[in-house]
Amino acid sequence: MTNRIEINTTVNGETVSRMVEPRTNLVDFVRYDLELTGSHVGCEHGVCGACTIRLNGEIVRGCLMLAVQADGGLVETIEGLSENGKISDLQEQFLIRNAGQCGSCTPGMLLTADALLESNASPTRMEIREFISGNYCRCTGFEAIIDAIEKTAQTRQKER
């Protein structure tokens, strides 16, 4: 319908070049154009956090960003962060503590948790609750997620 625009980005360490419609949002670009379906879509209006993606080192809502805004940028998704091991300890704690049930919110939750621990190495449980309140989970009741994040922080502290 509309003219496509070329964008060049680095996605999980790989250079990609694609023609996209200007209106395509970042999470749709990642999911459908790049076939990286680990980033999810829960609302498409910026509320649920299922679409959380890292752009230039910051977490963003993939449904509120356009793909063209990632032009020249550095995109990281759950797939990339799983491959490079950056969040492997968080993933381990999520597994042990059963912090994902259906898995819809889980990739977004992991990226958000990782961003929290980058900015606050030993958050209180209330700080964890506040930080992840932009990520909706309909299954777990959140407690397992908070336990897993807290445990990861404690383990990182010990290893330091």
Add this chain to the structure above:
Amino acid sequence: MSGSEGLSIHDRPNSYIGRSVPRPNLPRLLKGRGSYADDVKLPRMLHAAFLRSPYAHAEIVSIKTDEAEKVTGVFRVFTGDDIAKVCSPWVGVLTHLEGLRSPPQHALAVGRVLWQGEPLAAVVAESRALAEDVLELIEVDYKELPPAVDMEKALDGDAEVIHDVYENNLCWERNVNQGDVDAAFAASEVVIEEEYRFGRHTGVTLESRSIVADFDAGEDMLTLYHSTQAPHMKQALFAKHLDLDEHKIRIICRDVGGAFGLKAHAYGDEFATAAMSMVLKRPVKFVADRMESFLGDIHARDHIVKGKIGVSKEGKILGLEIDDLTGIGPYSVYPRSSAIEINQVLNLTGGAYVFENYRARGRVVFQNKPPMCQYRAVGHPIAISVAESLVELAASAIDMESMQMRQLNMAADDDYPNKTVTGIPLENLSHQESTTKLMEMVNYQEIRNEQAELRSNGIYRGVGFGALIEVTNPSPAFYGVGGAPISAQDGCSIKLDAKGNLIVGTSVTEQGQGAEAVISQVVATAVGITPEKIKVISGDTENTPYGGGTWASRGTGIAGEAAVKAGKVIRNNILDVAGILLQSEPETLDIRNNQIVDDENGTERMSVAEIGRIVYYRGDTLPKDFQAEMMVVQHYLPKSFPFAFTNSVHCSHLEVDVTTGFIKLLKHWVVEDCGTVVNPQNVDDQVRGGVVQGIGGALYEECIYNDQGQLLNGNLADYLVPMAVELPEIIVGHVESRTFESDLGAKGAGEAGTAGAPAAIMNALNDALRPLEAKLTRQPFTPQRVLEALGKV
């Protein structure tokens, strides 16, 4: 026959039952490697978008699609009439609910639209974005009709009658009359009457409803990648209404992003997607977006209940009466019907107590709002909120501790089997032990002391309880007897591979609740193979045994028992081969940690992998008249009891800010008795997740409609769901009263949290506000309603 044959699964060595083994399907979800329906991309796949009615009630005078069809990239535009040619309408009634009526419902509206959001046409295009754009080019001439929105007016003489084949908007009515309620009230020391309201809310699975329909014209075969919780039921329904044989339909649902009941129903947009794939002979994908989920998913609750209780001076419940009215939208939902919820309310109100006099009326009415149907804990939150509030109000009126009054009215734990007042059998419950345990966990006296102290400082805290029984492991008495193609049995297949691994098929689905973990733990225990050598397959009608799926808290109790049975059979088959090879009696052997061992002393004799190798590659070394069977299938259906009831009890502690009306939940406790606990951590998290959905209904979630039937908050910014920051820590305790119907002894655990939390919260809220003489009985308890009750707005 081996040495441990005939022994219970609970006597197996190296048991994985009762252990918090990590769920085997979780690692892939943590890596973003799940496979949900929307992740499926097929060659030549097209995308559907649906045109939905902007009106709650209107006649479709005409639909013009030619402009839309001219757009490049659009393959076809379908109207309700087009779809009706390939997809027959359905009727959502169950024959055992006598008198239940509902007219035929088409996948896409034909002639009239009956709720805002009802789909009436679809565009199939090369992308979803294009399909959505083109919806605007469909010209529909509507003639608006007066909507019947308010359920309280739906039965009035001057109400708009939605279906002219009926004389009024009544869908179903049921009356119950046990004992002599009027005499009981007359004999009571106090009689309390109250009206309760439960808002209409919806499920909000984070993954919305999704389907990819792939009709293969070469084989006349329809494959549906579908987010559902009842694959075999869906197979039967799609076959029936698309006029295909059942074996020509395959349902695949690998990962399901939350279901909570809402993915167990027939939806017009999903049937239309399948029909369009058949017409176009190409794959078609439809994924609901969040806005259309609010209008297109089933809604839940929406009840107004008048309740009345009479108790003696000593606190005995003498009589109970309820009158429940519920609005279910324009159709009873197919195939489970929209009358089960109220039926549960009638069956379960006061179910935790022994009393003799009970009268109940339930009326289900049609209205021009989205269809209402089964959502997590069906009917329970209503039944339990009403009974538990009445109990606390009555206890307070006779100046008795409410928990003491509860325990007085609950059966002794050794007084089972027993029956509810309406005659439903209860096999084995533990109300006394569970309530006692809860009170130990809660530290009740301390909370009361603190409450008194804080009140003098103008801080209002409250504590409240909710005790309950919950329906789990339903037999065919739930749906099958009513004529619905819904299986109450489940199956488990187990295949030994040549390397000693087990490939297990289960007919229940995994939507996050841990079915695959439970099945793998049970099989590991029953056979003697370690979990990492077990692969569980679920959600595929072509590769799993036939069964009901995952709903009504039935997965562990029913499919788990099928896994026990299949595990025992394949274990014996393996030991038969081992007996031949080792020249030992199979009864003297066992399987432990993947090894064949002497049952008596555990001495390792050979590996199970070696058995696999010999059976598959060197069968020539086995006797001529012996055939090894290394793939087995077993099924299980509960037969002795219509349901395996569980019991649990909740306590909520909260604080009300009387200036703003905000409620802060401080802590929540639950003691749950679901019989055998296979995976304790998993059960606890099921309870917690359930409690949070109960909190949602009690405090936040409500679909708000205006008098024209327009949803005013149909997006995730305006429709509130619980967030991490506003939730309390949830403490879970257990009592284990097994069902004796199965060897495993497990009952369901998925819904008790949702069932009981609203009652405990309502009671805690009213406890907090008692000194201010304010009372709230309308859920959700929003700040606005709190302030209204306090007379501040």
